[in-house]
Amino acid sequence: MSPKQVAILGSTGSIGVNTLDVIRAHPERFKVVALTAAKQIERLAEQCIEFKPAIAVVADADGAAQLSHLLEANQITTQVLYGPQALVSAVTESGCDTVMAAIVGAAGLVPALAAAQAGKRVLLANKEALVMSGNLFMQAMKTGGGELLPIDSEHNAIFQCLPDHFTKNPSEHLGVEELWLTASGGPFRDRSLTDLASITPEQACAHPNWVMGRKISVDSATMMNKGLEVIEAFWLFGLPLEKIKVLIHPQSVVHSMVRYRDGSVLAQMGQPDMRTPIAYGLAWPERIDAGVAPLNLTQLTGLSFTEPNFSQFPCLSLAFAAAKAGGTAPAILNAANEVAVAAFLDEGLPYLTIPSVVEHCLNAMPALAADSLEMILEADILARQTAIQYIRAIKR
Ligand code: NAD
Ligand code: MG
Numbered sequence: 270m271s272p273k274q275v276a277i278l279g280s281t282g283s284i285g286v287n288t289l290d291v292i293r294a295h296p297e298r299f300k301v302v303a304l305t306a307a308k309q310i311e312r313l314a315e316q317c318i319e320f321k322p323a324i325a326v327v328a329d330a331d332g333a334a335q336l337s338h339l340l341e342a343n344q345i346t347t348q349v350l351y352g353p354q355a356l357v358s359a360v361t362e363s364g365c366d367t368v369m370a371a372i373v374g375a376a377g378l379v380p381a382l383a384a385a386q387a388g389k390r391v392l393l394a395n396k397e398a399l400v401m402s403g404n405l406f407m408q409a410m411k412t413g414g415g416e417l418l419p420i421d422s423e424h425n426a427i428f429q430c431l432p433d434h435f436t437k438n439p440s441e442h443l444g445v446e447e448l449w450l451t452a453s454g455g456p457f458r459d460r461s462l463t464d465l466a467s468i469t470p471e472q473a474c475a476h477p478n479w480v481m482g483r484k485i486s487v488d489s490a491t492m493m494n495k496g497l498e499v500i501e502a503f504w505l506f507g508l509p510l511e512k513i514k515v516l517i518h519p520q521s522v523v524h525s526m527v528r529y530r531d532g533s534v535l536a537q538m539g540q541p542d543m544r545t546p547i548a549y550g551l552a553w554p555e556r557i558d559a560g561v562a563p564l565n566l567t568q569l570t571g572l573s574f575t576e577p578n579f580s581q582f583p584c585l586s587l588a589f590a591a592a593k594a595g596g597t598a599p600a601i602l603n604a605a606n607e608v609a610v611a612a613f614l615d616e617g618l619p620y621l622t623i624p625s626v627v628e629h630c631l632n633a634m635p636a637l638a639a640d641s642l643e644m645i646l647e648a649d650i651l652a653r654q655t656a657i658q659y660i661r662a663i664k665r
Contacts, residue, residue, distance in 0.1 A: 273300070273367045274363070274367065275288075275292065275366075275369065276301075276324075276360055276365035276367070277289065277369045278305050278359065278369065278372045279371035280313065281309040281313055282372075282373060282482050283481050284394045287544050287547055288369050288551075289316060289319075290560060291551060291557075292551070295551075295552075301321075302322050302324070303323065303360070303365055305325065306326075306327055306328075307376075310335045310339070311339070313327065313336060314343075317336075317340055317347045318343050318345055321346075321347065322347055322363070324348050324350060325340075325350070326351060326355040326359045333349050337349045353376070357380050359380065360384045360387060367389060367390040367392065368380075368384035370393050370398065373397070373482055373484050373485065374603075375604060375649055378401055381393065382398070382409055385410045385413050387413055389415045392550040393419055393420055396501045397497065397603050397607075400497050400500045400600070401599065402600070402642065402645050403501075405640075418549070418553055419501075419546075420546050422546050423502070424525070425546035425549060426525035426537035427448055427525045427526075428505075430527040430535035430537055431443075431445070433554075444531065445512075445528075446528045446530050447513070447527075447528040448512060448513050448514070449528060449534075452495040452517055453477060453478050453479070453489070453517075453519055454492075454517045454577075455476060455491075455494075456472065456490055462581055462583075462621070465620055467620075468621075470483070470487070470614045473613070478520075478521040484607070484610055484611075487610045491623055492584055492585040493587075493623075495515050496584055496589065499513050499588060500592045500599050510592055515577050516576070517575045518574050520571075520573070521541040522572055523536045524537050539561065539564055542562075544559040544560055545559050547559070584624050587624060587631060588602060590631065591631060595639075596636040596637050596638050596639050597637045597639045597645060600648045600649050601649075604649045604650075604652035605627040605629070605630035605652050606626075607653075608626065608652075608653050608656035609622065609627060609656060609660070610623060618664075626656050626660060627656075629659045630659070
């Protein structure tokens, strides 16, 4: 068996580092051929020294010069590239057959789409890409002829609970009645909305069960993350929106479930450790050691499931509304949320303003057809401008 040739987009992030951790344990199965990062040059250099990829990509020329210098000093011959187009080269020119799409946010869309078009096995962590361009992305997967393996733990769980042939023929639904996405409820699950006015970035990023990047941690606190995941599930599994439900499950043991017509409910359980879905995607249809401790059910104090309170989590309602509106509305939702979360993390925007920014952009911009990448990127840019103007106005 020749090793799979893997490109990791966003290798210095939480998902990227976990992916390398799984790969490190299976050198006979996987060879890293491309690594990319935005700004963490030293961490990327260490990864290149260990895994010796053909290509490494960073955000800009300064970063590229710094990385080249560090690699030359260690006699590493990795080709160093920079800029958004080079992320596409990491997919199309590295000789990879498998792409881990783990860049955070809209920045990951174009290279993920390139991987879909090129017929790669796409391990999709970058949910924002699918939220923005679901129809286009699924079409690109189909024409490219590659395999799409969801890495988001909920979608990976659902994928594991569906029959093998489901994803090839989703329109038949094969007795599937509903998908139940579980949500931990984040750090503010039991707090009232008014209680959250003075929440700091540190408090919002302290997720009770998962260790993740800062943007997705804030999304988990507002539950925008679950909203994005509803849209992600809609595109991945082709079920009507009404059949996709959210359940609050604070223990994060059941990662999601599928309810069938005959009364069966299939669940996937495990530790809250992203190396499980990553290893599943890398090795599918085989199963390999992920380095994850076994789940001990006798040590659990209980498993609980409740309906989410939509008034406590306005971002969840906004995501459902955008999903229903369709077209460019999910791209607008996503862009406005990215701007608002960045302003919360870096500029002191009050926590409770995040949903206001998103709501403003959804109301200010019509949902247009999302038939081409250009239309989607145009909506993304316009929504970012609208969000920035709104934030400026409320700061005055
Ligand atoms: P992170 O912030 O830890 O890492 C993001 C990576 O993307 C880094 O390598 C960074 O250098 C790179 N990056 C950021 N901006 C970039 C840009 N403009 N251009 C090029 N590269 C850029 O994020 P993460 O937690 O690893 O999440 C990555 C993706 O996976 C997100 O879409 C997130 O929603 C999804 N996801 C993460 C988890 C998790 O447990 N961390 C779980 C499910 C889904
Ligand atoms: Mg998830």
